[in-house]
Amino acid sequence: MFEATALDAKNQRDERLVKGAFLVMTLLLILPVMLILGVLIWRGAPILSIDFLFTEPTQGMTAGGIFPALIGTVWLVVVALVASVPIGVAAALYLSEYAKDNWLTRLINLAIINLAGVPSIVHALFGVGAFVLFFRFGTSILAASLTLAVMTLPVVIVSTRESLQAVPHAFREACWSMGATRWQTIRRVVLPNSISGILTGIILEVSRTAGETAPIMFTGATMFLPFLPQSVLDQTMAMSLHLYFISTQVPDVPDALPYGVALVLIGMVLAMNALSIAFRIYLRGKKKW
Amino acid sequence: MSTSKAVGRSGQADDSLNLDWFIDRAAQILIFLGGISAIVLIVGIFVFVTQEGLGFVFGRLDLVEFFTSPRWAPTSGYNPTYGALALMVGTASVTGLAMVVAVPFSLGAAIYISEFANPRLRETLKILVELLAAIPSVVWGFIGLTLLNPLVIKAFNVPIGLNVLNSGVILGLMAAPIMTTIAEDALKAVPDAYREAAEALGATRLQVVFRVVLPAARNGLLAAVLLGVGRGFGETMAVLMASGHSIHLPTSVFDSVRALTATIATELGDAAQGSDHYRALFTLGILLFLVTFLINLTADIVLRRSGGRRAARPGSAKES
Numbered sequence: 067m068f069e070a071t072a073l074d075a076k077n078q079r080d081e082r083l084v085k086g087a088f089l090v091m092t093l094l095l096i097l098p099v100m101l102i103l104g105v106l107i108w109r110g111a112p113i114l115s116i117d118f119l120f121t122e123p124t125q126g127m128t129a130g131g132i133f134p135a136l137i138g139t140v141w142l143v144v145v146a147l148v149a150s151v152p153i154g155v156a157a158a159l160y161l162s163e164y165a166k167d168n169w170l171t172r173l174i175n176l177a178i179i180n181l182a183g184v185p186s187i188v189h190a191l192f193g194v195g196a197f198v199l200f201f202r203f204g205t206s207i208l209a210a211s212l213t214l215a216v217m218t219l220p221v222v223i224v225s226t227r228e229s230l231q232a233v234p235h236a237f238r239e240a241c242w243s244m245g246a247t248r249w250q251t252i253r254r255v256v257l258p259n260s261i262s263g264i265l266t267g268i269i270l271e272v273s274r275t276a277g278e279t280a281p282i283m284f285t286g287a288t289m290f291l292p293f294l295p296q297s298v299l300d301q302t303m304a305m306s307l308h309l310y311f312i313s314t315q316v317p318d319v320p321d322a323l324p325y326g327v328a329l330v331l332i333g334m335v336l337a338m339n340a341l342s343i344a345f346r347i348y349l350r351g352k353k354k355w
Numbered sequence: 356m357s358t359s360k361a362v363g364r365s366g367q368a369d370d371s372l373n374l375d376w377f378i379d380r381a382a383q384i385l386i387f388l389g390g391i392s393a394i395v396l397i398v399g400i401f402v403f404v405t406q407e408g409l410g411f412v413f414g415r416l417d418l419v420e421f422f423t424s425p426r427w428a429p430t431s432g433y434n435p436t437y438g439a440l441a442l443m444v445g446t447a448s449v450t451g452l453a454m455v456v457a458v459p460f461s462l463g464a465a466i467y468i469s470e471f472a473n474p475r476l477r478e479t480l481k482i483l484v485e486l487l488a489a490i491p492s493v494v495w496g497f498i499g500l501t502l503l504n505p506l507v508i509k510a511f512n513v514p515i516g517l518n519v520l521n522s523g524v525i526l527g528l529m530a531a532p533i534m535t536t537i538a539e540d541a542l543k544a545v546p547d548a549y550r551e552a553a554e555a556l557g558a559t560r561l562q563v564v565f566r567v568v569l570p571a572a573r574n575g576l577l578a579a580v581l582l583g584v585g586r587g588f589g590e591t592m593a594v595l596m597a598s599g600h601s602i603h604l605p606t607s608v609f610d611s612v613r614a615l616t617a618t619i620a621t622e623l624g625d626a627a628q629g630s631d632h633y634r635a636l637f638t639l640g641i642l643l644f645l646v647t648f649l650i651n652l653t654a655d656i657v658l659r660r661s662g663g664r665r666a667a668r669p670g671s672a673k674e675s
Contacts, residue, residue, distance in 0.1 A: 077561070080561055081560050085467070088466055092460075092464040095464045095484075095535065096483055096484070096487065098528065102498055102502060153389050153392050154389075156385060156389020157392050164390070165390065177396070178393045179654075179655055180647075180651050180652070181393055181396060181400075183589070183647050183651040184400060184648075185589025185590070186589065187589070187640070188644050189400070190619070191403075191623075194623070195403035195404065195407055199628070200403070219393065220393070247379035248379055249382035252382070274489075276491075277489075277491025277494070278491070279493040280591040280620055283620060306493045309497055310493050310496070310497075310592065314500070314596060328494050331491060331493075335489055335491055336486055336489060336490075339489040343482055343485065
């Protein structure tokens with residue numbers, strides 16, 4: 067009944083052609099990076115071992131493992147989370163549950179966007195000026211973590227706000243009409259229904275925090291320390307900065323070593339990210355409403 | 356007896372109501388404080404960075420020299436100079452090349468993911484792009500330093516592989532996933548009703564994409580590019596490691612350059628606190644802050660304008 071005309075055929079041919087071109091562009095975006103990751107794995111994998119993870123660097127950082135840097139990154143991330151999660155969740159609660167559509171809300175949103183856009187090295191300058199010097203924390207885990215917390219705050223705020231807003235408004239109304247206060251509604255209804263989404267955002271923040279380098283350079287992370295940090299006022303080594311130092315500053319580093327460090331760092335960051343994504347997909351499937 | 360119980364209960368209810376009321380108030384105040392934290396912090400950043408730099412801007416600094424001289428020699432013994440032109444050109448050339456590399460590919464990828472891929476492939480590609488965006492910048496710098504460096508030297512037969520080309524490509528690869536994600540969001544935000552209407556009029560798939568969807572998403576795509584520029588402009592570690600460190604005006608993509616961000620990262624550790632050099636670095640920080648602020652503000656205004664127009668139409672529901 068319907069027969070493809072010459073025009074139809076041409077349209078279909080054009081569509082296939084354009085579609086193919088865009089597919090090629092997409093692949094050109096993804097494949098080189100895959101290739102690069104492949105090379106990193108190929109060159110770094112031989113050096114990876116349990117010993118590599120759990121021993122200290124030796125011989126002027128040209129041999130040995132990465133244990134202090136690994137522990138240092140854990141310190142930095144944990145302290146940064148302790149500072150940023152409560153503030154970030156509060157900010158998201160304000161924006162989702164309290165804020166009216168007025169100039170203050172617009173200003174807050176603008177501030178969040180800019181906080182996320184400020185260059186990491188400017189965050190470092192802020193960290194030096196505010197935490198290291200003004201609050202007299204010195205170059206310490208505390209100063210570095212607070213700098214990281216400021217920098218990653220937008221991640222927590224944005225992801226938490228999204229999961230709060232995903233809770234249907236009817237849930238809140240039902241709770242209010244039972245005579246509950248706003249806070250009771252938040253604590254008993256809104257938070258329990260969005261906690262998994264909030265966690266997803268926090269995992270994402272962990273991944274972001276662990277990979278940051280510039281903000282901790284002058285605020286608390288250091289090139290080499292023979293001991294593990296004992297308190298938040300100690301300096302520390304960190305994975306990201308360790309990679310920078312052994313690939314640019316330390317002489318005579320064997321080739322495989324920085325590849326190993328890079329691989330562990332990427333592995334950490336991507337694993338956290340993948341976990342966050344998997345969690346998100348799982349939650350989407352489980353959604354009750 | 357039953358009445359006294361009722362009174363007791365109601366009295367209790369009143370007490371707890373008061374307590375709940377106080378808790379509610381306290382929570383509201385704390386949450387409000389959290390709410391304005393972003394404003395406090397962004398103002399804090401501006402204040403702390405400028406208070407170190409401002410005295411220098413009005414005292415020692417010659418603004419004409421700062422913006423027009425390529426001579427950045429703050430550690431020179433008897434005649435330190437603070438010309439940031441070479442650094443600005445360095446940042447601009449690297450960011451510019453990165454955008455040349457990244458913009459076509461990320462917009463193309465965004466169009467493919469949003470308009471052509473089937474749902475399954477779309478999800479896979481989106482996850483891949485998101486993972487690529489998560490690779491830390493220091494790793495990108497390391498890649499430029501160890502993998503791209505010898506490649507550039509061999510391919511173009513140049514003495515140094517750490518140059519505008521290297522850092523531009525690295526920065527492009529780095530910014531592309533972010534731009535793809537934002538651009539894809541912008542395309543997805545175009546209501547399906549637009550597509551359906553065009554198809555009902557007999558438009559082909561290509562006509563729908565190029566004549567309807569792309570024009571409708573124009574502002575969002577522009578914002579994606581702007582945010583990519585902002586990202587490239589402020590990137591520190593990758594540029595620090597892959598661009599070579601040579602403070603002069605580049606004449607080709609094979610010249611080494613030094614970016615504004617990289618200058619702060621290299622020199623802050625050596626600058627004595629409170630010295631002219633130290634404050635000059637904070638002045639660079641002010642410049643970086645202001646430029647990224649402007650870029651983000653513009654992107655926000657562009658996005659808001661498109662969002663406002665779309666929100667005004669019914670039927671632009673979330674399902675689209």
